[in-house]
Amino acid sequence: MKNSLKLLRTEQGWSQAQLADKLDVSRQSVNAIERGKYDPSLPLAFAIARLFGRRIEDIFDDEASASTDAP
Amino acid sequence: MxxxxxxxxxxxxxxxxxxxxxxxxxxxxxxxxxxxxxxxxxxxxxxxxxxxxxxxxxxxxxxxxxxxxxDEYTRIRQLRGLAVAGAVTAGAVFIVGFLQMFDALGAVDVFWFGPFYFLAFGLNRCAGLFRSSE
Missing domain, CATH: 1.10.287 (Helix Hairpins)
Structure with missing residues (x-):
């Protein structure tokens, strides 16, 4: 799943370690999510959305629903 | 949990x-x-x-x-590390066991499979940390 986590993080001027600290996850977790190697659970996705003051769908791009919405 | x-x-x-x-x-x-x-x-x-x-x-x-x-991602990595270490240790047990059964290897203390498991787990975690730092 594509996401804009890296963009949002760098906009805030945070390192991966700083973001991981705020979310109380490992730096490797943030790295894996940013690289699209790991999709977070709903609770973590909500925590990320809350932290950046966005909706989940603003941060995570569900490519599957985009393709089904297409005419 | x-x-x-x-x-x-x-x-x-x-x-x-x-x-x-x-x-x-x-x-x-x-x-x-x-x-x-x-x-x-x-x-x-x-x-x-x-x-x-x-x-x-x-x-x-x-x-x-x-x-x-x-956290969830660390848990997945940790479980994978434990599973890989278990598989590698089980593989070693079978290899050593058959070598002994066919008289191609002398006595090996069972004790050493314990440290072997911890070593396999540790190496797997180190490899995972190295990959995630790339």
Missing amino acids: ATVGFKEANRRYKLVFWPMTVLYLVVVLGTSWFVATETSAQWVRVVCALATTAPVLAMLWSIIRHTDET
């Missing part, structure tokens, strides 16, 4: 794992010396063996608790 967060899980893990590692080293040296120097009764030797095993069981418990309590 109750997640307490990455930092708290690490704190609770270190609080048990490292003291138990030190205790294990002390106990293994103490009991090895005691059993070697004393012509003790069988039950004393059994007690020494169980006393040496206790810190190892505590270390294993701390790893399992850490797996339960840490």
